[in-house]
Amino acid sequence: MNIKNYYGSLCTEMYEILHDKAPQDELDFYLSYAGKNKKILEIMCGSGRFLVPFLEHGYDIRGIDFSVEMLEKLKQKAPEADVEYADFAEYTTDEQFDYIFISSGSVSLFTDMILCQKILKKIKGMLTPAGQFVFAVDTIADKCQDNDDYEMSVSVKMKNGLDLVLKTKNYFDVQRQIQFSPGIYELYDGGRLLKSEYMDFQTHLYKFGEMEGYLREAGFAEISTYSSFEKETAINDCCEMFLFECKL
Missing domain, CATH: 3.40.50.150 (Vaccinia Virus protein VP39)
Known part of the structure; x- marks a missing residue:
């Protein structure tokens, strides 16, 4: 979705x-x-x-x-x-x-x-x-530093032992005061990618x-x-x- x-x-x-x-x-x-x-x-x-x-x-x-x-x-x-x-x-x-x-x-x-x-x-x-x-x-004090490429943001270990990773990039539209922070969630079993999920994350600052x-x-x-x-x-x-x- x-x-x-x-x-x-x-x-x-x-x-x-x-x-x-x-x-x-x-x-x-x-x-x-x-x-x-x-x-x-x-x-x-x-x-x-x-x-x-x-x-x-x-x-x-x-x-x-x-x-x-x-x-x-x-x-x-x-x-x-x-x-x-x-x-x-x-x-x-x-x-x-x-x-x-x-x-x-x-x-x-x-x-x-x-x-x-x-x-x-x-x-x-x-x-x-x-x-x-x-x-x-x-x-607007909470705006992120712009970065063009997806970078590792968070990595957590789930109860079942799998690794859940979030990669994000950021862009702040100064005129509209919108922080664009799209993210990709990835679920791993060791080095094997099991599932990925894209999130179109936006906030008005x-x-x-x-x-x-x-x-x-x-x-x-x-x-x-x-x-x-x-x-x-x-x-x-x-x-x-x-x-x-x-x-x-």
Whole structure:
């Protein structure tokens, strides 16, 4: 399946090895907005490294993701989890939520800015009047050094003894602020290649003040921008991630 930013089978296996649990500071940040009386939605929930701890804390949470492979991993961890397979760009519902979040800078995966703005407006319409939308994006400080050829990026050993390798190359489009980082996942048994999987990975890297304009256009009235999970106020582009707390 050659879809931009789709997490396929080999990508999912590597993700589970490298990111099986959420970093505690990031998890605490998203948990700080939760409440037992709140209806919560995690968009792009992936394999559940945030959603599962929310469930373990007793919160009423639903997840949505577009990767069958990632959702299968989630259901293995939490068979009772309320999750939906859906492309959020096409997703519709009449339900409203008290708290919606998108973790790990995943909003940056929406590189079509017109589509991104439509998604922000959709999320605004899914919130209760007192609801909150919390998310993160990558910044231009996080751009990679350009390289024309695929180079070894990560190599991990799987439980079955096979080696899983990721090779990537990078190009940053300055005008569109898009980081292109196509990758090739390769599964090896010794020196024998068993399977390969291509990933067309792209992210939009944000400048300070850019997302705030999109959020205001979407109808959010109260917007706080942080540079860390400790909720330090962002003042420039030097941080690698912007975190947003949005209210109607």
